[in-house]
Amino acid sequence: MDWESHSSRIALIKGVNFSDTMTLSESRDPRLLEDPRHSQGSGNYGREGTQRKRSEKAPRESTARKPRARIQTARVTSVGSIEALIRTMNAEDVAEVLEVRTSTIENAMTMEALEAYGITEDSVIEGMKSHTRGWVCEINARIVGFSMASRTNGEVLVLAILPSVEGRGIGARLLGEARDWLFSVGYDEIWLKTTPDPSLRAYGFYLHQGWKPSGTIEDEDEVFVLAARDQP
Numbered sequence: 001m002d003w004e005s006h007s008s009r010i011a012l013i014k015g016v017n018f019s020d021t022m023t024l025s026e027s028r029d030p031r032l033l034e035d036p037r038h039s040q041g042s043g044n045y046g047r048e049g050t051q052r053k054r055s056e057k058a059p060r061e062s063t064a065r066k067p068r069a070r071i072q073t074a075r076v077t078s079v080g081s082i083e084a085l086i087r088t089m090n091a092e093d094v095a096e097v098l099e100v101r102t103s104t105i106e107n108a109m110t111m112e113a114l115e116a117y118g119i120t121e122d123s124v125i126e127g128m129k130s131h132t133r134g135w136v137c138e139i140n141a142r143i144v145g146f147s148m149a150s151r152t153n154g155e156v157l158v159l160a161i162l163p164s165v166e167g168r169g170i171g172a173r174l175l176g177e178a179r180d181w182l183f184s185v186g187y188d189e190i191w192l193k194t195t196p197d198p199s200l201r202a203y204g205f206y207l208h209q210g211w212k213p214s215g216t217i218e219d220e221d222e223v224f225v226l227a228a229r230d231q232p
Helices: 007-013 091-101 111-116 121-130 170-184 201-208
Strands: 074-079 082-088 132-139 142-150 155-161 189-194 212-218 221-227
Touching: 082 170, 091 111, 091 121, 091 132, 091 142, 091 155, 121 132, 132 170, 142 170, 155 170, 170 189, 189 201, 201 212
Parallel strands: 155 189
Antiparallel strands: 074 082, 082 132, 132 142, 142 155, 189 221, 212 221
16 A cells, blocks of 8 residues: 555554654753654654645756755764664665554554554555655664655655654654755655644644644644755
């Protein structure tokens, strides 16, 4: 089953815990360390990826931005005193990636529930062959988090992190990989969905990362946008 044509189901794979999405230097705000309900943002693969008319807004080839230097096949970053590898996801990673998704605290999903929505190893791999790209974070050769995005409509599809590595900046780094790639393929504005409740940490996290609420509510989630012109 194709991720994009069934994007209302994609959000079920998203389930991010935002205590793991802070950069190490950004964790000083105690409000952002609270456990949020990120069952609806770029961390929900079933509800959040609802296909929208935005999919008609394809990147303009003539104005495609050049890939940023930090978009690399693999790079090492520090997670506290531990070295973590951020790299592009491949087909061999998908089984482990789905295990990460079913291990999240927020918006927890079982493998059976994902399969009921058409989210399987085969469907994820098929999407990666055409319009989606993913990134994983490895610590000691184990995948502890991942993100995915779609070049079809400029959406950040998913961000999910293991609870054991929350609060170490991994989520922010993985979100950055998806963001940079979408801008590099030519989008002037990219989007995702998250909770519309400003009291929840997921909402504050995206604001902290530069995303802006659009005021558009879809499937009980709010669309957040990020414009290339606002990037440093």
